[in-house]
Amino acid sequence: MELKAVRNLRLCTKDCLCLYVCPYGATDTEDSIIDISKCVGCGICAQACPSGAISMVPTEYPPQQNKRDDVISVLNHLAQSKSDGEVTARQIAASTDKTGLKRLMTAVAKSQRLMEEDIEREGGFMLPQSGNTHELLMELIENPPTSDFPKDAAEKIMELVPNNEENY
Amino acid sequence: MKYVCQICGYIYDEDKEAVPFEQLPDDWKCPLCGAMKSDFKAEAPAVEKAYVPTHTETADLKKLSAGQLAAVCSNLARGCEKQYKAEESKLFNELANYFTAITPAVNDATVEKVAKLLQEDIEDYPHIRDVADNGKDRGAARVCVWGEKVTRMLSSLVNRYLEEGEQMLADTDIWVCTVCGFVYIGQEPPELCPVCKVPPYKFEKIERGA
Ligand code: SF4
Ligand code: SF4
Ligand SMILES: [Zn+2]
Numbered sequence: 001m002e003l004k005a006v007r008n009l010r011l012c013t014k015d016c017l018c019l020y021v022c023p024y025g026a027t028d029t030e031d032s033i034i035d036i037s038k039c040v041g042c043g044i045c046a047q048a049c050p051s052g053a054i055s056m057v058p059t060e061y062p063p064q065q066n067k068r069d070d071v072i073s074v075l076n077h078l079a080q081s082k083s084d085g086e087v088t089a090r091q092i093a094a095s096t097d098k099t100g101l102k103r104l105m106t107a108v109a110k111s112q113r114l115m116e117e118d119i120e121r122e123g124g125f126m127l128p129q130s131g132n133t134h135e136l137l138m139e140l141i142e143n144p145p146t147s148d149f150p151k152d153a154a155e156k157i158m159e160l161v162p163n164n165e166e167n168y
Numbered sequence: 169m170k171y172v173c174q175i176c177g178y179i180y181d182e183d184k185e186a187v188p189f190e191q192l193p194d195d196w197k198c199p200l201c202g203a204m205k206s207d208f209k210a211e212a213p214a215v216e217k218a219y220v221p222t223h224t225e226t227a228d229l230k231k232l233s234a235g236q237l238a239a240v241c242s243n244l245a246r247g248c249e250k251q252y253k254a255e256e257s258k259l260f261n262e263l264a265n266y267f268t269a270i271t272p273a274v275n276d277a278t279v280e281k282v283a284k285l286l287q288e289d290i291e292d293y294p295h296i297r298d299v300a301d302n303g304k305d306r307g308a309a310r311v312c313v314w315g316e317k318v319t320r321m322l323s324s325l326v327n328r329y330l331e332e333g334e335q336m337l338a339d340t341d342i343w344v345c346t347v348c349g350f351v352y353i354g355q356e357p358p359e360l361c362p363v364c365k366v367p368p369y370k371f372e373k374i375e376r377g378a
Pocket of ligand 3: 345346347348349350361362363364365366
């Protein structure tokens with residue numbers, strides 16, 4: 001599996017040990033982002049970093065787990081209910097003058113969205129690289145739900161993120 | 169007798185406590201997650217139950233709603249973030265915001281409706297869990313374990329608000345676990361998320377007047 005080093009800028013304390021150890025000078029850049037065109041994935045910098053700020057991430061991901069139809073079906077139903085709850089809570093938060101209720105409904109809307117994201121992840125949209133994701137993007141580009149659908153964004157994603165199930 | 173918090177699993181063991189559970193004051197709260205006394209249940213012996221499909225479940229390949237697509241896209245944005253793909257993450261968030269904006273409004277946006285939806289979800293979870301277990305899908309089972317607890321907490325808080333009104337939240341902050349969605353009422357976030365066990369810095373404070 002091919003790996004590349006990435007630096008977490010929030011954890012990096014800039015003590016620069018990684019600068020000295022990279023045999024290819026990939027860690028020394030003006031924007032602090034490791035130059036992946038130079039990185040060969042040896043992992044020396046990640047081991048040397050005292051802050052655990054460098055991770056070795058794969059350049060390719062395995063296909064996501066197949067999901068059974070019955071699991072997807074029950075998860076979809078739950079996801080829709082979470083979405084309805086989120087929309088309702090958000091609407092209340094936007095229209096009320098009561099400060100407590102406004103905060104509580106904001107929290108409920110956020111919480112419902114987080115649960116819904118988790119449900120969608122287990123319901124077949126785990127990986128941006130998945131065949132499902134690509135099919136969905138393709139469908140949206142071909143049949144945009146409204147005329148102001150951000151087609152460019154969808155096309156750009158398809159270009160940047162490879163479909164890892166194309167050959168399966 | 170032991171009483172178990174239905175939200176975080178905290179056990180109130182009468183053998184080890186000075187006060188019998190029933191005699192605790194009505195405003196007593198779970199020491200771990202802040203749930204109400206009414207969120208506790210007497211520990212019941214486990215019963216074996218068999219999987220009974222309630223209806224034939226086939227994947228609904230009909231189009232996902234705009235609301236669902238918003239969550240699909242914001243979830244994929246998080247996925248990209250975890251893979252250190254900042255640009256891709258931004259693009260997925262752009263799609264998510266678009267779908268959030270076109271999600272149709274509901275015409276009965278009341279706190280009672282929020283409470284009702286939460287209650288329906290609570291009743292739904294055991295069935296979803298059965299389907300997940302039957303399909304040996306432990307990822308989907310995890311969604312049930314976390315989601316049911318978070319949903320119970322939301323339901324408990326919304327019902328409490330319906331009873332107590334604004335005074336419930338007058339002098340306290342509201343925190344949301346950015347990993348699992350657990351909502352906590354208090355001056356400070358909990359030491360550990362009672363549901364997904366992440367540290368306090370993963371909690372986001374809901375700002376006043378935001
Ligand atoms: S060694 Fe780690 S902490 Fe130091 S500059 Fe490199 S990435 Fe940052
Ligand atoms: S993994 Fe090796 S080549 Fe890549 S940046 Fe780190 S030290 Fe340099
Ligand atoms: Zn949590």
